[in-house]
Amino acid sequence: MKRARKERRKPANGRAVAGLSRRTLLTAAAGGAAALAAGVFSSAARTAGVRAAAPTTLQFWYVRYTIPLLNELLDGFGRAFEQSHPGVRVQVQAFPFGEYFQKVNVAYAGNQAPDVFFVDFPLIPNYVYRKMIVPLDGLVAKAELDDYYPAPRNDMTYQGKVWALPMHQSGEQLLYNVDVLDQAKIRPPHTLDQEWTKEDFLHVAEAVVRRDAGRVTRWAYATTYAPGLYVYQPWLAMSGGEVLSPDASRATGYLNSPATVNAFTFWGDLYTKRQLAPIQPTPDLFGTGQTAFTQGNPFVLRDIAARFSNLRVGATFMPRDRRCVTNSGAYHIGISVQAKQRDLAWEFVNSVAGRDGHLKWVKAAGYLPALKSTYAELPYLKQYPWSVFWDGLAHCAVQRPRTPAYDFVDDTVTQASKDIQLGRPVKPILDVAAAKIDQELARYR
């Protein structure tokens, strides 16, 4: 490379240039070939090394967190397992959320699925339908199974079998900017028996929104996550709105029922008609004080407190109508049908999501526990603000529809929800979406 660089300073007449480009090309080509060879051999060497040193390897994949501490904790489960199981090597690998699920799918096609991996709750029916994960009945002890609260117990079970263990529980409530609410002399309720109705919430929202020459300078409410069923389904459920029939076989008559249409209308009005919530705002709206309320889980509460140290954050319940609501669902951890040593895989799952691992994880991550025994060991959960999340989840959890076509249902309803946000007529939009979903669901009957 050095020689080529010197040559390049020569005046750019034809000859010198010809010599230069060839030599550069050659040198660089040699470099490229060397890199190639190194790559091929290093991969071969690694494979050989693994075979010689550790006869048993366990692959564990999870969805990478943006907070290093949590990734370290999950990597740590692998190291701890290696220590307690000499001769076993745990390869822990993490991938970004957006592509994780695609990567898992492709790995299955190549018969290279991880032995143990994160399964997002709504995808369990799909993985069961496509025979990707093994049932854990008989592996989980009865006593341990009874230790789960009803909601997570319900989530991990599908068609009568247990398929994966929850890492934690997660449910969103309303986070609020304490200073803004103080200014408006409003005290949001901290106990479930005093929670706001949706009309109360509307009044509060009108009181805290700030407008200047027709433009909103401070919003009343914004979501933390991009819109999806997880985010807006509670707003439907509070007024009796549904997405699918209870047996998840059809959407028509449920997604476009009068109750769902009304609930969607109320939710959509927050955006275009009432101008209380922004449609697709810049990130960190709540952290920077540009909205009074946001919808977030305890993990988000911790994250915001850490990143925006000047902000005083409070938590209150999602408003209620016919019922109280909070969304639910969490990452689970399951075993692939392609895992060669299922017993060992189970031992690993148990070391992560069993009592000890669960306690360690939940405490560090700031999520809510799924096991009663873990709750008993975390006294802070009985105190505000954690009690808001805990009480909400214990009494108001809304489960998302359980169908192998979950992604299709979520995408279709979410697209409809965006049109509704923009103030378009609700009923026809939902009619079309319901018909589309029914067509897709027919595949799985």
Place this chain on the structure above:
Amino acid sequence: MALPAGWLVRRRRPELSAYVFVLPAVLGVLVFGIAPILYAFVVSLHNYDLVNPHPPFVGMRNYAALAADPIFWTALRNTTAYALMLVPLQTAAGLGLALIVQPSARWIAVLRTAYFMPVVVSYVVAAGLWEILFATPNGPVNSLVALGHLPPQLFFQDPRQALPLIAVMSTWKWSGITMLIYLSGLHEIPLELYEAAEMDGARGARRFWSITWPLLQRITLFVVVVNTIEAFKIFTPVYVITSGGPMNSTTVLVFHLFREAFRYVHLGYASALSFALLFLILGLAAIQFWLLREDRSE
């Protein structure tokens, strides 16, 4: 393919060296291009979900489903509209930029770098950046809009603005490359031609149309063909920013394909879709190549 008898003997020498020349490239193309395409064709005849090792054979049913799928037709319409916006925009931008940055002054070299800058950011990232810049109602661009006392715009949330905005974004992202290719082409034009033209009194626009433009035609054709292909393969900004919305206004073919393949795991249907796309673009490319033939016989 029927070949005349004795073709091997007659053309042996040049042919042999030709095959040596194309061997590395053709090997790569066959193993990592054609083989997967053939495999994808086999997949399109099955109901494959990536997991089942023995997917059921369904014959041409995936192709029939494609023809009956209203979203496919919507996607085809959107993609065509996008190509019709992007190709002229991109070509004009690339050529225009190449012409204005051709002088070799130092400050113009800085500009050249400036115009090329968006190229070096990955597409995913560039799309994410535009999503934030055009956030509504309070993103940076809407802040600028407010300076002009205009109401906040919906940008990517507006069915009329979303697709054109994606075309503008792609032009922003890629015209640096088109500029580069045109610069290489301008480099090939002998200076003597301009001198001769100058003696004839041709200047400015007239000289552009009589010398530069005709001599760049081969490159323009390349740019148009490639941009047409790329336009029909538009995916990333839709995936990152709009997910096909609002009101399906940005549902384009490859996004539909990707969603069917990797989110809904209808691999068979997605493969059928990719073949439809393949033949569609091949047809378009064939037309453009036919134009090239005309050009060559001159």
Place this chain on the structure above:
Amino acid sequence: MTHVPLGRGARQHAPRLEVMLSAGRLVLAVFFVFPLVWMFLSSLRPAAEIFQYVYPFGLWTVLPRHTTLDSYRHLFHDEPFARYLINSFVVAGSVAVLDVAASSMAAYAFARIRFAARELLFFLVLTVMIIPFEAILVPLYLIVRWLGWVDSYAVLIIPMVPRALSVFLLRQFFLGLPKELEDAARIDGCQHWGIYWRIVLPLSRPVLLSVALLAFQEMWGSFTWPLVVTNNASMRVVQVAVATFGQGDAIQYDKIFAALSLAAAAPLILFVIFQRYYVRGIATAGLKG
């Protein structure tokens, strides 16, 4: 100095036109760089400030009010970001070099030699260019898995060569070279190798550079393929690393913007180094002065 078509024509027309042209160039430059400058300046802000001053528009919408290098420190301290950069460099550099070699050879044959399967083979190359990558992702993965290449540099490099686009672009250029050059060389006793090596390559320097730069930047930006075929963090490329900051429960924009600024720097530096080959050498222009 500017002995080039538009510049000279314009200069001779009117100084006012030249001023307008320069103003236009600058406005365009702002359009092209503003998003990236905003991204870079945001990477210098403390995390809490990034979206603080976006609205209403003011000085602090663009400039950071407080500056910090914390996010960069994090990248190199808590993450092996240097390793990711090196991986990307090895991959993109190797692809660029191998691609220029393989594609220019093939393009030469397609443009300059008559042989039986020419049209068919070129058609195949074109087909590969047309098929969206997402459509062949799964079979391609199965092939490299069968070859045992998962988690290696080989899997990131070899299947990406040649790039059909490069073959196509180079063929277009070689078709345009005057036939007389070749005839002259043939009289000198050159065979195809000699013509390719001594005549065609030297004449095509800018376009070879274009092809190499395009290949480099495209591989530098590639994301889906490295994500699917690598598991080990030691094989992670920069774009995959960037994505891991940008998704999930708590998106950290300060780190994303810092990582993005670093990821954008490498191809940009290459472009700055090589760009002078895209305009006529000063020496040549000087001869005409």
